Amino acid sequence: MIRKIINLALGLLGCLALGLFLVSPSFGQESASPPGKTIRDNLKEKVEEKLNQLAKKPRSYVGKINQITDGVVMLDAKSGLKQIKITSSTTIIEVGKGGRKTIKSTDLVVGNFAVVMGYLESKDTLNASRILTMSENPERVRRPVYGVVQTIVDKTITVKHPKAESSPSGKDEIWTVKTSAKTKVTKKVDNKMTSAQVADIAVGDRIIAIGEPVKDSVNTITAKLIHVIPGKATGLIKSPSPSPKPTKKPTPSPTATPAE
Numbered sequence: 001m002i003r004k005i006i007n008l009a010l011g012l013l014g015c016l017a018l019g020l021f022l023v024s025p026s027f028g029q030e031s032a033s034p035p036g037k038t039i040r041d042n043l044k045e046k047v048e049e050k051l052n053q054l055a056k057k058p059r060s061y062v063g064k065i066n067q068i069t070d071g072v073v074m075l076d077a078k079s080g081l082k083q084i085k086i087t088s089s090t091t092i093i094e095v096g097k098g099g100r101k102t103i104k105s106t107d108l109v110v111g112n113f114a115v116v117m118g119y120l121e122s123k124d125t126l127n128a129s130r131i132l133t134m135s136e137n138p139e140r141v142r143r144p145v146y147g148v149v150q151t152i153v154d155k156t157i158t159v160k161h162p163k164a165e166s167s168p169s170g171k172d173e174i175w176t177v178k179t180s181a182k183t184k185v186t187k188k189v190d191n192k193m194t195s196a197q198v199a200d201i202a203v204g205d206r207i208i209a210i211g212e213p214v215k216d217s218v219n220t221i222t223a224k225l226i227h228v229i230p231g232k233a234t235g236l237i238k239s240p241s242p243s244p245k246p247t248k249k250p251t252p253s254p255t256a257t258p259a260e
Contacts, residue, residue: 059126060117062138065110073105073128075114083125084116095134103133113137136215143221145175145209155179155198157226159207176220177209187228201228 061084063077073084086092086105094103108114112135118128132138147159161173185196201207206229211221 058117059120060115061126062115063113064137065108065112065114065133068105068108068110071105073108073114073116073131075116080124082116084114084118084131085121085125085127086131087127090118090128090131092131092133095132108133109135142210142212142224145177145211145221147173147175147207149201149203149205149207150174152198152201152203157198157201157207157209159209174219175209176217177207177211177226178214178220178222179226180222183223183226185226185228188230196228198226201226205229206231 061075061077061079061082063075063082065073066076066081067074071086073086075082075084090105092103092105092108093100094107108131112133114134115132115138116126116128117130118126121127145159147161150158150160152158155178157177157179159175159177163173179198183198185198185200186193187196187200188194208227208229209221209223210225211223214220214222
């Protein structure tokens with residue numbers, strides 16, 4: 001009985017030793033790897049993992065189509081020239097006055113603008129998943145213009161910013177505001193917002209005009225909305241400094257001549 005117990009204990013110890021041997025890190029290795037190699041491998045894996053994560057992050061570019069060659073579009077974006085790769089899974093949509101429609105890559109036009117969305121393959125290469133293309137720059141947005149009305153001619157208003165004189169280039173602070181029948185004009189009367197007409201705007205009024213930039217024109221917008229700020233531009237326009245008054249020189253008092 002005792003011999004059976006001893007044999008059983010030895011068998012259990014043998015199984016335990018074999019298990020420790022199998023799970024040992026050095027099992028099956030001829031020699032231990034140097035620590036430096038392990039650190040380098042770990043660092044390399046982390047770098048590759050980070051690059052893969054960055055590559056999977058979505059990116060988008062807006063720019064002008066510069067060239068189209070074999071399914072690759074060169075896009076002139078603000079951050080430089082980008083290579084856009086088009087695949088069979090890329091959706092291309094043309095946006096125009098008639099609405100939106102899906103087109104093929106062969107329908108893309110050099111000189112048109114595009115909004116491209118996809119995933120980076122490298123720093124300046126994007127695998128496109130979706131492309132929106134249009135003939136006009138999509139970044140043209142409504143712009144606010146503030147200033148004092150200088151002239152009104154044929155419903156075209158010239159506006160000058162009060163600080164134009166101190167600007168490095170005064171011309172940059174002078175805007176032409178074109179109006180149309182669709183231009184909405186508002187002003188505050190008795191603390192209430194009321195509708196007005198372009199004809200109600202006068203030289204010297206302060207206005208805020210919001211509209212779209214006119215193509216191929218400098219500092220010109222077509223106003224959608226004009227708000228007339230109550231009161232004239234008193235104190236906003238730099239008035240000429242008054243000429244200094246001449247100071248009166250004191251007349252020297254006569255001194256008495258000593259007697260001889």
